[in-house]
Amino acid sequence: MVSNDNISNRSLIVNILFSLEHYSAVYKLVRDNEIDLVHVHNFFPLLSPSVFKAAKDAGAKVVHTLHSYRISCISGMFYRPDHGICQICSQKKFPLAGVFYKCYRSSLLQSFFAQVAFSFYRCFGLYNSIDYFFVLTKFQKKILLDLGMFNSKLILKPNFTPYSAKLKTTVPKSNDYIFIGRLEHAKGIFLLLDTWLSLDESFVINVIGSGPEEKWFRTHYEKNNIIFWGSCSYQFTQDKLSNCKYLIQPSLWYETFGLTIIEAMRFGIPVIGLDIGTRRDFIQNKINGFLSDENSFKKSITLSSDYFDYERLSQNALKTAREFEETQVIDKQIEIYRSIIQLQQFDSEVLLNNNISTDLTNRSNIGQDTCFLSIITVCYNNLHGLERTAASILPLPKGFEWLIIDGCSTDGTRDFLVSLPVSNAIRFLVEPDKGIYDAMNKGILLSKGLYVNFMNSGDLFIRSSLESIVAEQNAIADIILYNCSSSDVYGKPVYTRQDPDNINEIKKWACLQHQSSLIKRSVFNKTGLYSLDFKYLADYEHSVKAYLNSSITISFQPQLKLANFIYGGVSTEYSNSKNIAFEYKKIQILYFGKYNKLLFITNMLKYQLGFKFKSSYVINLLRKIFLQKR
Secondary structure: OOOHHHOOHHHHHHHOOOOHHHHHHHHHHHHHHOOOEEEEOOOOOOOOOHHHHHHHHOOOEEEEEOOOOOOOOOOOOOEEOOOEEOOOOOOOOOOOHHHHOOOOOOOHHHHHHHHHHHHHHHHOOOOOOOOEEEEOOHHHHHHHHHOOOOHHHEEEOOOOEOOOOOOOOOOOOOOOEEEEOOOOHHHOHHHHHHHHHOOOOOOOEEEEOOOOOHHHHHHHOOEOOEEEEEOOOHHHHHHHHHOOOEEEEOOOOOOOOOHHHHHHHOOOOOEEEEOOOOHHHHOOEOOOEEEEOOOOHHHHHHHHHOOOOHHHHHHHHHHHHHOOEHHHHHHHHHHHHHHHHHHHHOOOOOOOOOOOOOOOOOOOOOOOOOEEEEEEEEEOOOHHHHHHHHHHHOOOOOOEEEEEEEOOOOOOHHHHHHOOOOOOOEEEEEOOOOOHHHHHHHHHHHOOEEEEEEOOOOOEEOHHHHHHHHHHOOOOOOEEEEEEEEEOOOOOEEEEEOOOOOHHHHHOOOOOOHHHEEEEOOHHHHHOOOOOOOOOOHHHHHHHHHHHOOOOOEEEEEEEEEEEEEOOOHHHOHHHHHHHHHHHHHHHHHHHOOOOHHHHHHHHHHHHHOOOOOOHHHHHHHHHHHHOOO
16 A cells, blocks of 8 residues: 555655655556556555556556646645745746745745646656546536646546435534634635634634644634634534534635535535635535635625525535535536447447448448438547537538537537437437547448548538538539638638649648538449548548549549638647648658659658748749649
């Protein structure tokens, strides 16, 4: 067993950066017992992130609950006693402020080593082995998203407290107030006791908790209506809590949860808290308690004393507590575990709203056409983008169908899918895939249209153009290429792509955009499906094969702008430019015997220098260079 109570200088020096001992132990444990999922709560300082890597290397999925903000702040609190809320270290690779202010255990030396350790973890990617982070409140999730964490990595899973129907639901036996927590500045104890000194002695506060300065508090705040109980057993604390009228929660830092709030509410005890951090996730002002700022704190306490509708506050507190009942939260947690493990084992959980056959492996040819166009949307943890795409597609035009292929998203996409209109023309498949092109291939095999179009989540149809296609429905060629514009996620135009009149431009670059293309399904019988050998440019490789096949006809219709491509996917990220450069080179040499050296060099420079080329001026300039006739 490993305990932070047993920290020694030697164990700290040996283990703080990367513990080989614990790596070996966890790796062996997971491998020998064929463990599917490892859930880590606390790893610092003795276990180190070595446990994440060990579990991952041994084949398990890894989950880590963030019980503090230490991933971005060595104190774990985003708080300094002499300053208040503090996030100055959260955006720097090696922040010195945490060391200067002695934020870890009030020690300059320990703060230095803690900062070195967490900077080391970030710089060397030791958190990359974590598949998902559990966060405890919506507020905590928002803070982490603001700090740059990916929404797809964060799962909201609160703590729980036992709930019993036998717990008190009537007016309390006393009019006392109670505080439960450590006697330290961050918990708001000074604000609480200073306020209580100014109140009438009919207001009685029970203070349960201890700290290094407990004797000082007892002496400095000696008053008949302030009762210090010190450190108490859990049972005594719960008994005392159940007989009080209000819990006071004056914490000055964000907190990550608020367990004492839920413990009070399960007894029907309303809570008075400062409107800081996670408090708003639990307390609704004048609904199940009172929220206030520091200036109105005393006023809220005075108002609460003889509040006219206390019984309603109490009943609403009970309702809030039921949301965090033990069985309910644990059932949800087990369901999350199951979902994560199924993704690991590639055990497809199929969610289909029209009983589609999913035996795709035995289908070598495309089936009969039953409509004009199948719109295929591939998505994974991009609910907001999918909603935008849906708004440009629905209501679905006559003669069209919409297929959504989801890779088992965890961001609410499933709820959105089941909320879609019930229609034979709207179908969806939810199961793990091997990447974007594998999902696109599934869409092709499930589609029924004469043509297919790939409008991935976040990309948009231009509705008027879509209606023009509906009106015409002309099968003028095997592949029909329309115009396409591009914008960033905020709607700012990036560039407008004029598809070239000369298909020979395909020898130089990926001039065909699948968002603005209609491809006959029969074309895939001639070319095969998208190759999974290419992670970024399988659609370009398919376009080249179609171009070289003389039996496939291609028609350009540049006068009609069909779609708006949202710039910012994996193929536009500068960090992927190196791999994209080599895929371009491989495809062009394979099919044309030579490659576009300027395009290759530009992508390599983009990767090496970190250019993002978002300026429409730069993009258009580069495109002119690429497309110059030789």
